[in-house]
Amino acid sequence: MTELPNKAIGYxxxxxxxxxxxxxxxxxxxxxxxxxxxxxxxxxxxxGATPKDIEHQDALTDGKFSKVSEAALKxxxxxxxx
Amino acid sequence: MAAxxxxxxxxxxxxxxxxxxxNTNMGSSDAANLDAVANPIVPGDRTYIKYQxxxxxxxxxxxxxxxxxxxxTGSLGTGGTHAHxxxxxxxxxxxxxxxxxxxxxxVTGVDQTMPTSEPGSANLGIGGSLTGNLTATGSSDxxxxxxxxxxxxxxxxxxxxxxxxxxxx
Numbered sequence: 001m002t003e004l005p006n007k008a009i010g011y012x013x014x015x016x017x018x019x020x021x022x023x024x025x026x027x028x029x030x031x032x033x034x035x036x037x038x039x040x041x042x043x044x045x046x047x048g049a050t051p052k053d054i055e056h057q058d059a060l061t062d063g064k065f066s067k068v069s070e071a072a073l074k075x076x077x078x079x080x081x082x
Numbered sequence: 083m084a085a086x087x088x089x090x091x092x093x094x095x096x097x098x099x100x101x102x103x104x105n106t107n108m109g110s111s112d113a114a115n116l117d118a119v120a121n122p123i124v125p126g127d128r129t130y131i132k133y134q135x136x137x138x139x140x141x142x143x144x145x146x147x148x149x150x151x152x153x154x155t156g157s158l159g160t161g162g163t164h165a166h167x168x169x170x171x172x173x174x175x176x177x178x179x180x181x182x183x184x185x186x187x188x189v190t191g192v193d194q195t196m197p198t199s200e201p202g203s204a205n206l207g208i209g210g211s212l213t214g215n216l217t218a219t220g221s222s223d224x225x226x227x228x229x230x231x232x233x234x235x236x237x238x239x240x241x242x243x244x245x246x247x248x249x250x251x
Contacts, residue, residue: 017094017098018096020094020096020098021094021095021096021097021098022096022097022098023098023099024099024101025098025099025100025101025114026100026101026102027090027091027100027101027102027103027104027114027115028102028104036099039101040139040219051086051088051101051102051139052086052139052140053086053140054083054084054086054140054142056086057086057087057088057102060102066084069084069085069249070084072084072085072147072246072247072248072249073084073144073249073250073251075149075248075249076144076146076148076149076248076249076250076251077250077251079149079248079250080250
């Protein structure tokens with residue numbers, strides 16, 4: 001049996017709709033967590049990083065997320081100078 | 083380092099939150115990461131409304147996230163009359179959309195036409211205001227959107243949703 005990541009309570013398909021009320025689901029893996037904090041702090045079995053790490057998003061988007069960030073920062077700086 | 087942001091979607095009667103959705107497909111079921119082929123819309127029906135939000139999971143040393151813009155690129159398909167409606171708007175913003183169990187009927191306040199190019203200014207709020215911002219982890223207001231069809235609508239349209247934010251170091 002595969003061990004669940006820290007704080008995960010199972011996979012989405014293991015729960016009924018009623019049991020999922022108020023829960024937090026990782027959209028990539030289907031892992032279910034009781035709280036948002038548990039979700040944010042778990043290490044993804046897909047990326048090896050937590051959802052708080054930019055490496056997590058980069059791994060899921062083939063590096064595109066870093067470019068999204070760069071563009072967002074550029075827009076923010078341009079508006080600051082206006 | 084930059085902020086880390088994901089798009090989340092809420093579903094169900096009790097607001098089950100799916101983090102970091104992998105698609106925003108719309109159809110005849112209330113579910114995140116929907117399989118549109120398995121959940122086709124009957125022509126004349128609306129899709130189930132989507133309740134989605136920007137979620138900052140880490141500010142990454144940046145000071146502010148704001149100026150949220152959403153829009154769709156690509157057509158809604160051929161045959162009949164379609165519309166993509168939303169609560170997003172650049173003026174007369176109605177405040178934060180309150181979550182309710184998603185339905186496939188009209189929702190009050192979700193009656194604006196989804197832009198098909200980048201809006202000139204923010205069209206989704208934070209804390210109920212288009213001039214709102216996030217300076218710590220947290221989420222935007224809910225973006226509500228759905229597709230309306232008529233009896234002549236044909237299946238199989240694919241387009242792209244854009245979710246854009248500005249970040250200040």
